[in-house]
Amino acid sequence: xxxxxxxxxxxxxxxxxxxxxxxxxxxxxxxxxxxxxxxxxxxxxxxxxxxxxxxxxxxxxxxxxxxxxxxxxxxxxxxxxx
Amino acid sequence: xxxxxxxxxxxxxxxxxxxxxxxxxxxxxxxxxxxxxxxxxxxxxxxxxxxxxxxxxxxxxxxxxxxxxxxxxxxxxxxxxxxxxxxxxxxxxxxxxxxxxxxxxxxxxxxxxxxxxxxxxxxxxxxxxxxxxxxxxxxxxxxxxxxxxxxxxxxxxxxxxxxxxxxxxxxxxxxxxxxxxxxxxxxxxxxxxxxxxxxxxxxxxxxxxxxxxxxxxxxxxxxxxxxxxxxxxxxxxxxxxxxxxxxxxxxxxxxxxxxxxxxxxxxxxxxxxxxxxxxxxxxxxxxxxxxxxxxxxxxxxxxxxxxxxxxxxxxxxxxxxxxxxxxxxxxxxxxxxxxxxxxxxxxxxxxxxxxxxxxxxxxxxxxxxxxxxxxxxxxxxxxxxxxxxxxxxxxxxxxxxxxxxxxxxxxxxxxxxxxxxxxxxxxxxxxxxxxxxxxxxxxxxxxxxxxxxxxxxxxxxxxxxxxxxxxxxxxxx
Numbered sequence: 001x002x003x004x005x006x007x008x009x010x011x012x013x014x015x016x017x018x019x020x021x022x023x024x025x026x027x028x029x030x031x032x033x034x035x036x037x038x039x040x041x042x043x044x045x046x047x048x049x050x051x052x053x054x055x056x057x058x059x060x061x062x063x064x065x066x067x068x069x070x071x072x073x074x075x076x077x078x079x080x081x082x
Numbered sequence: 083x084x085x086x087x088x089x090x091x092x093x094x095x096x097x098x099x100x101x102x103x104x105x106x107x108x109x110x111x112x113x114x115x116x117x118x119x120x121x122x123x124x125x126x127x128x129x130x131x132x133x134x135x136x137x138x139x140x141x142x143x144x145x146x147x148x149x150x151x152x153x154x155x156x157x158x159x160x161x162x163x164x165x166x167x168x169x170x171x172x173x174x175x176x177x178x179x180x181x182x183x184x185x186x187x188x189x190x191x192x193x194x195x196x197x198x199x200x201x202x203x204x205x206x207x208x209x210x211x212x213x214x215x216x217x218x219x220x221x222x223x224x225x226x227x228x229x230x231x232x233x234x235x236x237x238x239x240x241x242x243x244x245x246x247x248x249x250x251x252x253x254x255x256x257x258x259x260x261x262x263x264x265x266x267x268x269x270x271x272x273x274x275x276x277x278x279x280x281x282x283x284x285x286x287x288x289x290x291x292x293x294x295x296x297x298x299x300x301x302x303x304x305x306x307x308x309x310x311x312x313x314x315x316x317x318x319x320x321x322x323x324x325x326x327x328x329x330x331x332x333x334x335x336x337x338x339x340x341x342x343x344x345x346x347x348x349x350x351x352x353x354x355x356x357x358x359x360x361x362x363x364x365x366x367x368x369x370x371x372x373x374x375x376x377x378x379x380x381x382x383x384x385x386x387x388x389x390x391x392x393x394x395x396x397x398x399x400x401x402x403x404x405x406x407x408x409x410x411x412x413x414x415x416x417x418x419x420x421x422x423x424x425x426x427x428x429x430x431x432x433x434x435x436x437x438x439x440x441x442x443x444x445x446x447x448x449x450x451x452x453x454x455x456x457x458x459x460x461x462x463x464x465x466x467x468x469x470x471x472x473x474x475x476x477x478x479x480x481x482x483x484x485x486x487x488x489x490x491x492x493x494x495x496x497x498x499x500x501x502x503x504x505x506x507x508x509x510x511x512x513x514x515x516x517x518x519x520x521x522x523x524x525x526x527x528x529x530x531x532x533x534x535x536x537x538x539x540x541x542x543x544x545x546x547x548x549x550x551x552x553x554x555x556x557x558x559x
Contacts, residue, residue, distance in 0.1 A: 035117075
């Protein structure tokens with residue numbers, strides 16, 4: 001495998017690269033930047049520890065409660081508006 | 083590249099991993115040759131410019147960094163100037179009009195430092211993973227948490243989009259332009275920016291518009307601010323705001339929400355990916371983010387300074403909307419200053435409408451697995467462009483409904499942004515500490531400490547808001 005710099009500079013060395021040549025396009029992109037390559041791979045689900053689950057649920061409850069309170073404050077402001 | 087290709091029997095996907103492997107040197111290069119898209123070619127063109135600027139620069143050391151930075155600046159400046167949007171500039175204006183020069187000047191600087199800590203993480207996440215934020219949340223945490231996260235984003239983005247069109251209408255309303263025409267101008271700007279079919283062109287057009295956020299600077303200068311007072315406030319955080327604690331807390335919340343919001347995380351990460359940034363560009367991405375935060379902080383402070391005369395002359399601005407600020411300012415900063423202020427609100431709405439609608443479209447495309455790049459032609463990514471235009475048109479139409487109670491949307495949109503931020507930050511911090519995604523670019527101790535402090539601070543401010551809502555008399559409200 002050629003070193004990364006060599007490939008990058010291969011495309012860059014051309015004053016006007018021929019981007020119709022797929023090899024030139026591939027020499028300028030990292031593998032995961034190519035749409036087709038990215039579509040074929042996933043990082044996959046991570047394991048959520050109990051601590052992380054508690055954190056996420058806690059923050060979810062926090063958001064729901066806060067949104068309710070925003071609605072309450074809006075209703076209150078509506079009724080107190082002249 | 084072993085295991086990267088989709089398993090044809092099980093339909094499962096290969097494992098992604100953090101890598102800087104060039105596609106041409108990948109074992110899958112032969113397969114990829116026939117699968118390249120318009121998006122890949124455009125992105126390769128952008129990468130060629132950056133690589134060539136670095137390569138050529140070896141003979142011209144002095145200008146090399148500037149040339150490279152010019153090519154890589156974009157997402158960071160756009161996200162911060164986009165967040166200096168109509169409701170944000172109105173929050174800063176209300177702050178200046180209510181409390182003048184004092185505590186809130188350094189406080190605004192602090193909020194941008196908070197924003198900087200958050201957005202720097204999105205740069206690394208995008209440059210290393212080459213995936214958008216919504217895509218990574220669905221991928222790593224599953225659909226259950228993904229849909230919750232998307233729910234927060236969709237609600238926040240749509241409400242904010244409405245306020246951008248309120249700002250557009252109010253800004254042009256100062257010049258006597260009818261609401262339907264003003265809203266039409268906003269729509270044309272959004273459509274015009276995306277019809278180029280190139281991320282690079284879209285980014286430069288939007289950057290060109292965003293720089294007019296600086297209109298608040300001449301407006302501030304025309305207000306003849308007390309510069310020693312500004313310096314004193316920056317150094318001492320005084321004078322402290324006087325008045326009802328509940329009102330002060332609401333402005334604190336609104337000013338934080340004017341700087342850190344969930345859409346910024348989703349937008350900048352997706353823009354970094356669409357721009358084609360790579361791990362070697364992270365330093366430039368950090369500079370881009372710092373530049374954006376600095377410019378936005380200066381413009382935000384300028385809005386506070388521009389409206390400070392209302393405080394000094396005892397004018398009650400508590401019920402003011404965009405154009406009313408400009409009209410009230412005219413006797414103190416002149417018609418030209420007021421016009422600049424109104425144009426600034428208009429510009430803030432336009433740029434934010436472009437950025438926020440794009441953020442929604444990116445997230446939609448990432449979640450549904452459909453094309454989601456501004457480098458794609460409309461025929462290849464019509465769901466992406468439909469989401470972008472559909473959300474924009476719906477928000478624009480709502481603003482034109484007579485007597486719609488939209489003032490409450492303006493008042494609460496920044497508050498909602500702050501309240502929705504802690505879960506978004508939790509996902510961000512978890513992702514950026516995920517070695518399977520980030521490899522060597524995971525957060526260090528100080529980055530985690532800063533991220534956790536910001537999250538705890540936002541939760542604390544949110545709880546304070548909750549307490550004052552449930553017990554309005556507790557803080558003298």
